[in-house]
Amino acid sequence: MATSAQQFGSDNYAGICPEALAAMTRANDGSCVSYGDDEWTALAADAFRTLFESDCEVFFVFNGTAANSLALAALCQSFHSVICASAAHVETDECGAPEFFSNGSKLLVAPPGSSKLTPDMIRTLATGRADIHFPKPRVVTITQPTETGQVYSLDEIEAIAAVCRELGLKLHMDGARFAHACATLGCSPAEMTWKAGVDVLCFGGTKNGMAVGEAVIFFDRALAADFDYRCKQAGQLASKMRFLSAPWIGLLESGAWLSNARHGNACATRLAGAIAGISGVELLFPVQANAVFIHAPEPLLDDLRRRGWRFYTFIGGGARFMFAWDADPERVEELAADIADAARLMSTAAA
């Protein structure tokens, strides 16, 4: 089948990066113990412990919805609640899975308008009601980077963690693009998580160059009690676990987890730079990771679609372009040139 020109509609359009694929191929040598009792899975978990400078508990699941939902369910009783931003993936894009897997824990959603949670929003949501009739706040979840590509600074995470500690809340991080945030901040994974007060992290492998898979990382091992049963019950215990775990060894030991993310971020910055100043085209959000959200008149977006570009407009209220590990800088330039040309034609038509 002929491959068509690269698109930036989603970072899930990308294939498997060479480092992850090579590790899968290495793990494909002969037979091996199943359900995670294999050497690849042990090595992958150790690679995370090295990366995070922590004796953390690590679990491998198939996707981010499962990682988030099961992690939150592990932190909550059914009568608890989870504080999140209005744009949080757990609220808008997981089909109620966090509520389902927690047997009813309610999401307490911050008012719309800001993609990041702040300590004030958390305090307001967590202390608004303290009576028996309201689900008891138990967890705060933040997305790093956010669904619209903003990165919480270490200071912001620490301030959120301080409020969590004060109010007796656990702090969960949806890190579907965790590597991209590390690349932006230039800090260590440890600094962005347990050193800043994060209790549980969902580290995305899929958007980082794997075929499939996310890691759920508990920095407080006590919180991981019976999490293996939770995964199994949810249909998230891979029988041939080595193929879910081994790619992580390839990503983490080669440093590809970080270079892949740096590349995606750099392509987003490149597009943002190339379209800056084009009249009628505006960035909806600061570009801090691998996403560019563009606000432009509908006819201009239609023109881009006619030119063959694919993008989604149901997130963030604009045209979203995402850049993965394999983004081709020449295609990024082509996109920028088409945006510029479409804007020029529109302004000529209007004149």
Ligand SMILES: *Cc1c(COP(=O)(O)O)cnc(C)c1O
């Ligand atoms: C992609 C993504 C996920 C995971 O989505 P799945 O399709 O379930 O793998 C989780 N959180 C955020 C912010 C994401 O962008």
